[in-house]
Amino acid sequence: MKKKTKLLIKDSFFSSILTAIIVLFIAITFVNITFFNPFIKAFEDFDFLDMYYAENFGNSDEINTDIILVNVQNNSRETIANMLEEILEEEPRVIGLDVIFKDLKDFYSDSLLASVLDNEKIITAYNYNDEVYQYSNPLLVKNNIQGFTEINFDQETYVMRNFRGVKTAMDETEHFSFASQIAKQYLGDSYWSELEYDKKLRDINTIKYYGDYDSFQYLDSFDFFASYDKKSGMKDKIVLVGFFGVPTGNHLNVEDMKWTPLNNRVTGKSLPDMFGVVIHANILNMIIKNDFIYRLSNFWLGIIMFFCMFFCTMYFIKINKKYKISYRTRKRTFLFVFTIVLMGLALLLFKRGLVLRPIPIIAVAILAGSYFKYYKHLVRYIKTKRKWKTYIK
């Protein structure tokens, strides 16, 4: 290796270390200075990878036929009971009912509902938040398996990017999410254990969205009763019964609607875009197909950041020495191309099932270009004190 190259590598390495220290200092300062809170708040719900869904990069024309959604709309308990009975006749493997019937209403409709709900195929939902439980009335839901409906217990973030499948409560009892309970019932205990879901779903996992309600087979109550045909081959499928608008999909019915990465506004204010039951369907789809997205650990992200910083610094030091006049133009062009390539790569990796957050990497590349001049001054200062071999003039 040439002596010059060796010096360039040495300078790039030390400059990267210095930049890393400065970045770390800025990061800590940002976290701790209250003054910057509005700035942090503005960006805390932003994730570049939301673009993947918002811009339809993973768009598929296929309709999911494993999970069938049924919209209860604003129907009475009596109608819901009839719908459930019709569904049960089609012999699906599992039915998930994403509706909580907190109070009793009237004897007639309540008794109808209670008699239909008394079926082991029906999994019901309960609300579990801050160690407070909200179940359906025990006279209506008796022996059914139940699952909590919270998506991820993250109170700071409003966009549903992650989910938690299993949670241990303060009293050491284990709670399974609504989607987990349905998947467990659908897959069977042995396959569930084979996939080690008890452990895997305890962690926070990234939701792999299949799509909104219209990416699934769906029926509303009218479709259901308008014809007495057998419906959509429900046999052995999962049927999720919940509310997704009147008429179906009406995004102005914000009851039980959440923000998801599918929202076509990646930043700024917008209406929530997906009904809770559809989020459960998306989670369920990835659990039953064992189709998870893997998150790159912070350790590996740190390593990648350092290497990017190192190579960028090397390039900047080199062009800084070689092109005095056009240095800034070249640096900016390089950063522009680097940003686009990295964004494309991150989206492609996301499509392949790996989460690589590009923003921190782009940030360190930009900072590497800005902060290596501090290293330059530092080297000049050291040279006044002692002999120091360097690539930089």
Added chain:
Amino acid sequence: MENIYKIKILAISFIIGCVFSSQGQNDFFVHFYKGVPFIEQNDSIKPISKGSIIEKDAKLVINKKDVVHLIDDKGEVYKISKTGKYKRKELKKLDAEKNSSSFSKSFFTSLWKQFTNAAASKKNKSAVVYRGDDILLMQNPIDSAKVYASEIGFKWKAIPNKTKDYYFILKDIETGKLTKFGTPTNELSLFMDDGMLKQGNNYQWAITETKYFKENELSFYNFRLITKSEFKALEPNIKELSNYLKSLGLTQKEIKSTISEDYKLYY
């Protein structure tokens, strides 16, 4: 001898293959439809609904302006809008919709939109709501109802202290013909006469307070006058449902009203 044995094996494999491939042949389910397409099966016809299965001996009938999206077991979507009668065999020959857009193409298109600011919404943001107050008046038959009767009783909410006429609008969807009646009461009965009301046709109705209305500003309720064969297809289920409701202690009148309200069927 060995050759005969090989031929036998090949023939059996072929037959098994054929059987399995025919069994594995996809079922077609209706995922979306527009207009009034229907299914013809054994000399009877029935309207399609979301989730209906196109069975082996059934034909899907697509008329003018009808659109049907079918999906198969794999979830592939088949969009049909061409007029005609489609047997299952013909449906299998159709090409499924494929998303041909590659990742790189989508990425650079999106990037270009961002650079040129083409992604920004150019819509004006008006702060106003639209109310079709007439929709609140209509009561019976409810929206998207199916009717099999020689007489249809239309009923709408009465506005207190109203002295002027209500205007009842009936629209034949097939011909687009509008008929208007003025009446001071909140009820009107129309009879099946093979003229204005015909079995097998789809209609819309609305109530307005002005005789000079704009059609596109009216909110209509839809209903279909089902044919005898359509009703016959539904009859066993109606009987089953009636028996069930009867066993719950409902009177004949209550049973009829439950079926009308919950299942949108008037007979």
